Amino acid sequence: MVSRKGSGDMNQNTKRILRIQVNGRWREDAVADNQLLLDYLREQLYLTGTKRGCDGGECGACTVLVDGRPRLACCTFAVAVEGCHVETIESQSQDGRLSPLQQAFHEKLGAQCGFCTPGMVMAAEGLLRRNPHPTEAEIREALGGNLCRCTGYVKIVESVQAACGAEKNADEKMEERA
Numbered sequence: 001m002v003s004r005k006g007s008g009d010m011n012q013n014t015k016r017i018l019r020i021q022v023n024g025r026w027r028e029d030a031v032a033d034n035q036l037l038l039d040y041l042r043e044q045l046y047l048t049g050t051k052r053g054c055d056g057g058e059c060g061a062c063t064v065l066v067d068g069r070p071r072l073a074c075c076t077f078a079v080a081v082e083g084c085h086v087e088t089i090e091s092q093s094q095d096g097r098l099s100p101l102q103q104a105f106h107e108k109l110g111a112q113c114g115f116c117t118p119g120m121v122m123a124a125e126g127l128l129r130r131n132p133h134p135t136e137a138e139i140r141e142a143l144g145g146n147l148c149r150c151t152g153y154v155k156i157v158e159s160v161q162a163a164c165g166a167e168k169n170a171d172e173k174m175e176e177r178a
């Protein structure tokens, strides 16, 4: 008779080849059936920008994009995104230059300790791709699953607004009214 422990070990050792695109590059890797996308990214690909916060779907620190949509990597099996394009925070900067969103977080003080920032930026990136000019309410809704202990969220919302030009538009409207 197989013990529960033995059965669990056997499942852990069951591996398959995962074909997946990560940050624009196709790859094939052996992964366990029960391997989380978060562990695959951090421990197998060393993409440690994706953070492990609560490890239970509560904080959003592990947010990545899967085919352009935000997804929690701590609640997703790697094999579940077979054939998909996964984008992590490492995909944001190009040639050593921050993306507009990252630059805005930097300039608007949207990051303090920075632990939540990769998840915030990826959630915001997902929003701006489907809605390039979101309202403040839409930004807050899109980031509603991402927790931050430091900023009080105002600076984060302002960062996203700055990245999409909403802040500029608001300034222009103020000037028009004056």
Ligand code: FES
Binding pocket: 051, 052, 053, 054, 055, 056, 057, 058, 059, 060, 061, 062, 063, 072, 073, 074, 075
């Ligand atoms: S680590 Fe994934 S939601 Fe917190």
Ligand code: FES
Binding pocket: 110, 111, 112, 113, 114, 115, 116, 117, 147, 148, 149, 150, 151
């Ligand atoms: S900046 Fe520290 S948790 Fe958000």
